[in-house]
Amino acid sequence: MTEPLLSLTGLTKAYPGVVANRDVSFDIAPGEIHALLGENGAGKSTLVKTIYGLVKPDSGTMTMNGAAFAPSDPAEARRAGVAMVFQHFSLFDALTVAENIVLGMDDPPSPRAIASEVARVSELYGLPLDPARIVGDLSAGERQRVEIVRCLLQDPKLLIMDEPTSVLTPQEVKILFTTLRKLSAEGTAILYISHKLGEIEALCEAATVLRLGEVVATCDPRRTGPREMAELMVGQVLQSPVRASRPEGPILLDLRKLSAPAPHRFGTPLRDVTLQVRAGEVLGIGGVAGNGQDELVAALSGEMPVDAEMIRLDGTPIGRAGVNARRDLGLLCGPEERLGHAAAPDMTLTENAALTATTRKGMARRGFMRWPQARAFAEEVIASFDVRTPGPGNTARSLSGGNLQKFVIGREILQEPRVLVVNQPTWGVDAAAAAAIRQALLSLADDGAAIVVISQDLDELMEVSDRFCALVEGRLSASRPARGLSVHDVGLMLGGAHDMEVAHVAE
């Protein structure tokens, strides 16, 4: 056995009401790609924040290269050789790549030096990046490269990556893995957090599984299959979503040449989006984030009004109707961003239930809120969707990402929509919760609702969709039956080829 790079012993961290980590111990060897697995709320974030110096453990110790390691802040962790790429990028849209990198460094070199450094590192690790470009113009994959390069410039011994592939295309994932393997071969250890067990199987050499704050298993992902790992995480046997065969219903949602200008500088204009969704049908829309997904949802939810005739709900033109008028007619939406868009972070779950359900659930009478109704509905959502929270009086912010996602999706589903549009319904959600959400969407379709699922997760789309189309630069491809669609076909559709053009795959 080689000497471990980082060794965790008996780490325990309790918050009021929950023990986030209980007696967590494991080692990471130099150059090892180590996966950290667990459901939402299993304590992965707390553990990673402990290593990165953002959280101080109540008890337990860490050693780094044999020396005691107890960082009091991230700067100290970085000095010790720990770098982290967060799930949410912390970049400024209006600044250039080089400026963003300088801003994130503790002792930045001169701007001139940084440009050549960036060029050197990005070439060395196969991460093409132009230091002079504005970050707002970059794709999600390129933004992630900015974050990674920023970390690599500090020459880390341990690189922590939190859900790195959730925003990447399959091609970008391939590039990332090549980079990570190269880093690993040079002796940099990587702590890799992901819900995508297939990726972990392909990439990682060791895995630690957390459940309710405790280490429940360690395994070698190359030998333990994804299904078995998922069951270790959840502690139970997983059910795959099932769907009944459904008769073809009438067209409920009908978009005709839906076009809209970009709502802000870094937005995407919608160009002649045309689609029909029938009752009982699930339409999957794939594509990399930033290709008009947010704009399409905004146009459908009513946050961005368009011409009346562009959107028809059950034959009625509603393009100019307001948000709540559309809800009243049965068109509900679940936007991608949970905190701040689908839910107000500092408001209680009761108030967040009223956020979208006031109209359909009769939570207001003559303008006055009926809070008991809202509370009862929040409790119903919590119970039906297994949202883990002490009660509806807790704020949205206090929920883990997956639990909040179950809450906001459940809130729409329990309003019995006729058409439901969801954007990234299982983004950052663990396997069990994701399965529950997909099953709920399918059951809703079985009951005769028309459903549009917008996602970057192609596996998810293939699992739930009846038909599939791709959204690329604000244009929607023609739809094709999802069954029998190969990865190659999907790749061509996502590459922006409507008919015959070959997808541009980054080298």
Next chain:
Amino acid sequence: MIALEKRPQPSRTWAWASPLLAVALTMVLSGLMFAALGKNPVEVIRTIFFDPVFSEFAWYYRPQILIKGAPLVLIAVGLSFGFRAGVWNIGAEGQYIMGAICGAGVALALYPMEARWLIFPLMVIAGALGGWAWAMIPGLLRVRFGTNEILVSLMLVYVAEQLLAAMALGAMRNPDGMGFPGSRNLAQYTSSANLDLIEGSGLHWGVVAALIAVIFAYVVLSRHLFGFHVRLAGQAPRAARFAGVSPARMILMCMGLSGALAGAAGLFEVAGPAGQISIDFNVGYGFTAIIVAFLGRLNPLGILAAGALMALTYIGGGIAQSSLGLPSAAISLLQGMLLFTLLAVDVLTHYRLRFRKRSLA
């Protein structure tokens, strides 16, 4: 070393305790300032904070607290809606002046008709409408052209001040006033006078309106859909839009509401305690109300308490000026310190203090 650690949820205890701590800190800091001015700090603090309520002349000062506090509370309640929703009406002072001018205009136009049942309500409506219209200017400009309502509403204060001077010297000047600037005395005109409802209590219609506004605001914020949307718009603008809140409508509602209440406050002042339109009619209630709104946590009940406290510093400050020879700027500084310390201790609502030894690494 002291470190700040973000709380998972804002502390309810500190949300209420921090204003009290801010008041205590202000007493200490201003005490230092008074000492530096060569006064006995304990005596000054006692004069400002306790004499108006407990001294032998308190029978005179207590009604004054109501008279000074009412406009502050009335304006601050209106402002609190906008401040919660992220609509920054800084020009309440101007709306207050316009309310006074419009309300007084009604009374002066109908003088000397004797019909209190008609004239006084008409004045209140005119006053509120005047303030509302003045607030609509920055509101509409913001909605239509995206101008900054902070700047526009603030600049309109100075326009209103010029208009007030023009009125006092021109159109509204008392014809029987021997050419002196200033309008007829509305407090001496029975149809328009806003006098004490109970003699010597200081309880005039403005106080009643302020109390009603507090109750109204409390009910709206906690029970009404509009109040819910106001809170939503301030906390999470995107979520508010998703909930069906129109940002433009929210801006106009909040500007209009705060303008109307400020205008009404101006009317109650001009028809009662001030008595007439004069060049120096406004004394900064519209600006002080901003402090009151934040000191009261933008909460109607808190604003009531904060308004009373601020009125106290006005009256106590006045006493300190006359009896101890304190400069009036020192009182303004004291009021500023109050807001300053509040903002500083506010950190405790969202963060907790951790004392820890600096590790030697």
